[in-house]
Structure formats: C-alpha cells, structure tokens
Amino acid sequence: MIYTVTLNPSVDYIMHVSSFEIGKTNRTDAQDMVPGGKGINVSTVLDRFNTQTTLLGFVAGFTGRFIEEKLAHLDTKFITTDGATRINVKLKTGDETEINGQSPVLTEQDVAAFEEAFTHITAEDTVVLCGSLPHSLPKSYYKTLAMKVKEKGARVIIDTSGEPLLHALEAKPTLIKPNKAELEALYEVETSTQEEMEALAKRAVQDGAEHVLVSLGGDGAMLVTKDATYIAEAPKGNVINTVGAGDSMVAGFIYATAQDATPEEILRHCIAFGSATAFSTELATKDEVSALLPTITTSRKEG
Ligand SMILES: Nc1ncnc2c1ncn2[C@@H]1O[C@H](COP(=O)(O)OP(=O)(O)OP(=O)(O)O)[C@@H](O)[C@H]1O
Ligand SMILES: O=P(O)(O)OC[C@@]1(O)O[C@H](CO)[C@@H](O)[C@@H]1O
Numbered sequence: 001m002i003y004t005v006t007l008n009p010s011v012d013y014i015m016h017v018s019s020f021e022i023g024k025t026n027r028t029d030a031q032d033m034v035p036g037g038k039g040i041n042v043s044t045v046l047d048r049f050n051t052q053t054t055l056l057g058f059v060a061g062f063t064g065r066f067i068e069e070k071l072a073h074l075d076t077k078f079i080t081t082d083g084a085t086r087i088n089v090k091l092k093t094g095d096e097t098e099i100n101g102q103s104p105v106l107t108e109q110d111v112a113a114f115e116e117a118f119t120h121i122t123a124e125d126t127v128v129l130c131g132s133l134p135h136s137l138p139k140s141y142y143k144t145l146a147m148k149v150k151e152k153g154a155r156v157i158i159d160t161s162g163e164p165l166l167h168a169l170e171a172k173p174t175l176i177k178p179n180k181a182e183l184e185a186l187y188e189v190e191t192s193t194q195e196e197m198e199a200l201a202k203r204a205v206q207d208g209a210e211h212v213l214v215s216l217g218g219d220g221a222m223l224v225t226k227d228a229t230y231i232a233e234a235p236k237g238n239v240i241n242t243v244g245a246g247d248s249m250v251a252g253f254i255y256a257t258a259q260d261a262t263p264e265e266i267l268r269h270c271i272a273f274g275s276a277t278a279f280s281t282e283l284a285t286k287d288e289v290s291a292l293l294p295t296i297t298t299s300r301k302e303g
Contacts (some may be wrong), residue, residue: 001047001052001053001054001122001124001126001127002051002053002125002127002128002129002254003053003054003055003056003117003121003125003128003174003260004039004040004042004043004053004054004055004056004125004127004128004130004293005039005056005057005127005128005129005130005145006037006039006040006055006056006057006130006131007057007058007103007132007133007134007137007141007147008037008042008057008058008059008086008103008131008132008133008134008295009035009036009039009058009059009064009067009078009086009131010035010036010037010038010083010086010087010088010100010101011033011034011035011036011067011085011086011087011112012033012034012035012036012047012067012084012087012088012090012243013031013032013087013088013089013090014031014032014033014034014090014092014241014243015028015031015089015090015091016028016029016030016031016092017091017092017093018052018093018094020091020093023141025202026186032067032282034070034282035066035067035070035071035087036088036133036243036244037057037130037131038130038159038244038247038250039055039056039057039128039129039131039247040055040071040249040285041055041066041244041247041251042128042130042247042248042250042251042254043055043071043074044071044074044283045244045247045248045251045252045273045277045283045284046251046255047073047074047284048250048283048284048285048286049062049255049289052075053074053075053128053257054075054076054077055074055075055076055077055090055118056077056078056117057078057114057115058078058079058080058081058085058103058104058106058110058114058134059078059079059080059081059085059204060080060081060082060083060084060085060104061083061084061104062084062165063085063086063087064078064080064084064085064145067085073199077103077117078108079110079113079114081104081106081107081110081148082104082105082107083104083105084104084286085103085104085191086100086101086102086103086104087101088100090100090241090243092241096241096242096243098243099255100132102134102135103132103134103135103136103142104134105134105135105136106134106137108138111137112229115145115148118145118148118149121148121149121152121154122152122153122154123152123153123154124154125149125154125155126151126154126155126156126157126174126254127145127146127149127154127155127156127157128156128157128158128159128250128254129142129145129146129156129157129158129160129168130158130159130160130247130250131159131160131252132160132162133164139162139163139164139167140164140167141164141301142158142164142165142167142168142288143164143167143168143170143171146158146168146171146173146261147171149171150171150172155174155178156171156174156300157173157174157175157176157250157254158171158173158175158176158177159176159177159246159247161178161182161185161186162182162185162186165178165186166186168181169204169207169208169209170208171208171276172208172209172210173208173209173210174209174210174211175209175210175211175212175213175250175253176211176212176213177209177211177212177214177215177246177249177250177253178204178212178214178215179194179214179215179216179217179246180197180214180216180217183197183200183201183204183212183214184200184205186200187200187203191247194222194231197214197222198222198224199302200227201214201222201224201229202224204224205224205225205226208246208292210225210226211223211224211225211253212225213249213250213253213267213270215245215246215249215270216234217234217242217245218234218239218296219233220232220233220234220271221234221249221267221270221271222272223266223267223270225256225263227302227303228263228298228300228301228302228303229300229301229303230264230267230298230299231298231299231301232267232268232296232297232298232299233271233296233297234271234275234278235271235272235275235292235295235296237275237278237279238279239276239278239279240278240279240280240281241275241277241280241281241282242277242278244277244282244283245274245275245277245278246274247277247283248273248276248283248284249270249271250270250276251270251273251284252266252270252272252273252274252289253266253269253270254268255269255273256268256269256270261299263298264298265299266269267276267298268293268296268297268298269289269293271292271296272292272293272296273289273291275292276288276289276291276292279292
C-alpha cells in the first residue's frame with residue numbers, strides 16, 4: 001500500500017490575470033479551484049497511472065468538504081478538525097506568484113486520530129510525507145512520523161524543506177526531492193555550478209537520504225545516490241502551470257521504482273511526469289507523460 005500524507009492541504013485558487021497591477025483592482029481572464037497540497041497531488045497523478053494510494057492528513061470547514069468531494073474517487077482517510085483548510089492563491093500573470101495560507105490549529109486529539117493509521121503500516125508499504133507542516137506541530141514532526149514508518153520496515157519518501165527536512169534526514173528516507181533553492185537553504189550554501197549543487201546533494205546522501213532528486217525547473221533534474229549522479233535536461237515546451245510539477249516528479253519516482261526501473265529510467269520518468277504537469281493547465285496525464293518520455297535522455301557520472 002502507498003500512503004500519501006498531506007498535513008497541510010489546500011484549495012488552490014488559480015487566477016489567470018493578463019494585465020496585473022499592484023495597488024489596482026485587477027480582474028481575472030479565467031480562474032479555477034482544485035484540491036491542492038503536495039501529498040494530494042502525488043496521489044492524483046498516481047491514480048492516473050492506475051496506482052492506488054490512501055490519502056492521510058487533515059481537512060476542515062467548507063474548503064475541507066470541497067477537497068473531499070473532489071477526491072471522492074480516491075481512498076481518502078482525512079481527519080476532520082475545527083477551522084477551515086487554507087486557500088492558496090496561484091497568480092498567473094505571465095510570471096507565477098503564489099500566496100500560501102496557514103493551517104488550522106490541530107489539537108492533540110486530532111494528531112492522535114491521524115497517527116492511528118500508522119499502526120497499520122507494514123514492511124511492504126511506502127509512505128510519502130509532503131509539504132509544509134502546520135504551525136501547531138513541532139519542526140521535528142516529519143522525523144517522528146518517518147521513524148514510525150522505518151520501525152515497520154517500510155519505505156519513506158519526504159518532500160519538504162528547511163528545518164523539518166533537516167530533522168527528517170535522520171530517519172534515512174528512500175527519497176528526498178528538494179528544488180535548487182530548498183537544497184541550498186538546507187545547508188545554508190549558495191551554488192553557482194552544477195558541481196557545487198551535486199556536492200550538496202551528496203552531502204544529503206551522507207546525511208541519510210538514499211536518493212536525492214534535485215529538481216531544477218526548466219533545467220531538468222539531478223538524481224544522486226551513493227554510487228552515482230544522473231543528470232537529465234527537461235524537454236522544451238509551452239509552460240502553462242508549474243504548480244505540482246515537483247509533486248508529479250515524486251509520483252514518477254514511485255511509479256518507476258514499482259516497475260524495478262534503473263536509476264536512468266527513474267530519472268526519465270521523474271522529468272516526464274514533472275514537465276507534463278508544467279506543460280498543461282493541471283496535473284500530468286498518462287498520455288502527456290507517454291508523449292514526453294521518448295524525448296528525455298540521461299547521463300551518468302560515477303561516484
Ligand atoms: N519551465 C519548465 N520547462 C520544462 N519542464 C519544467 C519546467 N518547470 C518545471 N519543469 C519540470 O518539472 C520538474 C519540477 O520542477 P521544479 O523544479 O519547478 O519543482 P518544484 O520547485 O518542486 O515545484 P512545485 O513546488 O511547484 O511542485 C522539473 O524537474 C521539470 O521536469
Ligand atoms: O505550503 P506548502 O505545503 O509547502 O505547499 C502547498 C502547495 O503550494 O504545494 C502544491 C504544489 O506543490 C500546491 O498544490 C499547494 O498549494
């Protein structure tokens with residue numbers, strides 16, 4: 001079983017505004033509302049590849065009900081809390097600007113109800129811990145959850161940033177997926193070359209991650225393991241909406257590893273999943289990924 005955890009889900013309010021001016025009344029050309037949050041996006045993409053997941057996390061209020069309604073086709077086991085799930089604004093003005101809201105406050109009872117699901121994890125399972133932490137939880141909370149998963153002998157994948165990621169590395173996750181800025185922030189180092197970035201990714205491998213997938217937006221991605229570094233460029237295309245591109249890569253990793261793919265094949269899938277999302281109005285579909293896969297090549301560097 002694959003579990004995705006979204007502790008801080010969202011309704012993503014995507015607003016297309018062709019002429020935007022700060023300090024003025026602006027009007028949209030088009031808008032859309034979709035369930036958001038990184039774990040939810042991973043599950044949505046995997047569902048399109050006939051890969052079943054169970055979705056864990058918290059929902060609240062009218063926005064929480066919207067998320068549950070829209071995800072009725074998936075196996076959601078969210079805990080309902082007081083307050084309202086946040087609305088994250090994704091402003092498309094030619095540039096992409098995001099304003100992400102805050103989580104409702106979680107009580108000890110909410111957290112205990114959520115953690116009950118972790119007692120059912122078995123060694124065959126994969127647990128994907130994604131996104132920001134609600135403020136009411138400690139920065140070490142992903143590490144706490146990751147340790148519970150590892151105690152069961154299951155795999156844990158972590159896509160978060162900053163202090164929560166630093167703590168979580170101690171649980172020796174199968175995969176972390178920082179983007180360039182997140183990897184630099186993790187070690188408080190700026191990089192200006194591919195070699196410097198690779199060195200930081202190797203440091204994350206030494207610190208406990210089995211695979212470090214560094215996503216580089218339009219420049220592609222780098223996959224670093226203890227044995228080698230794999231690099232691939234992203235395909236060129238018309239970028240429409242990159243929200244969830246990183247989450248789609250995580251879905252690509254899970255999908256490819258389930259087929260016992262080589263690291264090169266895994267990276268090709270990660271890029272195809274990510275770029276297919278970047279090139280469409282919403283998350284990647286199977287057809288979009290299949291069209292991109294043959295266009296992606298990888299290179300390998302030892303050590
Ligand atoms: N401009 C682009 N052109 C082609 N592919 C892109 C572009 N932007 C993103 N991608 C694809 O999506 C992947 C992930 O992108 P990115 O590094 O922006 O992730 P991220 O910062 O985690 O995104 P998010 O948090 O919005 O999910 C890239 O590795 C690439 O495959
Ligand atoms: O605020 P967080 O939890 O870091 O990120 C939340 C979020 O930006 O991530 C997804 C895209 O990756 C969106 O669906 C969602 O709005």
